[in-house]
Amino acid sequence: MHGPNASNLLDSLDALTQAALLQGFHRRQLIEGELLGSPNSKRDSVFIVHSGRIRVFLAFEDKEYTLTFLEAGGIYSTHSQAYVQAVRPSEVLMGDTAQMTATLRSLPSAVPAIIRVLGATLGNCMRIIEDLAFRDVEGRLARFLDGMLVRKGRPYQDSLRLELDLNTEDIARLLGTTRQTVSSLLNRMAREGILSRVGNGVFDIHDAERLRARSQVFAG
CATH class of the missing domain: 2.60.120.10 (Jelly Rolls)
Structure with missing residues (x-):
């Protein structure tokens, strides 16, 4: 990838x-x-x-x-x-x-x-x-992760491993939100089975299709 x-x-x-x-x-x-x-x-x-x-x-x-x-x-x-x-x-x-x-x-x-x-x-x-302009914070986060997955993702067991040289604060700055909001949304995605957080900036993406679908939802 x-x-x-x-x-x-x-x-x-x-x-x-x-x-x-x-x-x-x-x-x-x-x-x-x-x-x-x-x-x-x-x-x-x-x-x-x-x-x-x-x-x-x-x-x-x-x-x-x-x-x-x-x-x-x-x-x-x-x-x-x-x-x-x-x-x-x-x-x-x-x-x-x-x-x-x-x-x-x-x-x-x-x-x-x-x-x-x-x-x-x-x-x-x-x-x-x-x-x-057009996406809420969850949509922006999903689009960011989906884009990085295309660039940096690699197969790992039954998932895709995504290693980012970015911490939660860096991601929040890119998305125009707070570190707490990003952390909360990542936790929600983890509970839903979309991803899991392996370490600081390291994620296993279990459901790339759901992540991509979420990234394409525009704010109402």
Whole structure:
């Protein structure tokens, strides 16, 4: 059930192309909670995640809406109208936007890989926005688990094992809800026999069809 990882730029390039693309980039270490970009940021940089996890989110008054999590190989900029924050210790490769633009003019072979990565990020953002607008929290959770099952699920005994490098708080941020709500819904799905929680971020999906059907229910 594993497909190609369209969101990892570094894995998509051969060594020579990668080295040429990253000329002028520098490594930056981020501590958990450190902001890399914000709506008022003056910095005009492009970054590629080398390790860790970066959260891209919008904030309005006391509400936050997570657009995506960037992991190894993800690419983004510091000058969007979103907050960009490390949610765990991370390392990024930072480069000047103008310099990268000039590099790409002489390195056209890297452009398709960058477009694929940005397309995957944009697609994820659009799914999250659609879910927030049209699905209740249970539907959003079911759709998230179903999507991850397609990407990462593997047969395990009579079920499908899903291992996520995300805790309940991370999932709640993606779904625009609270950790308590996600935990409560997972417990309900467990009681209904849809899944069982094996460990932190590890699930056995016993009824993938019911999970998918639940993910397709829109809020009334």
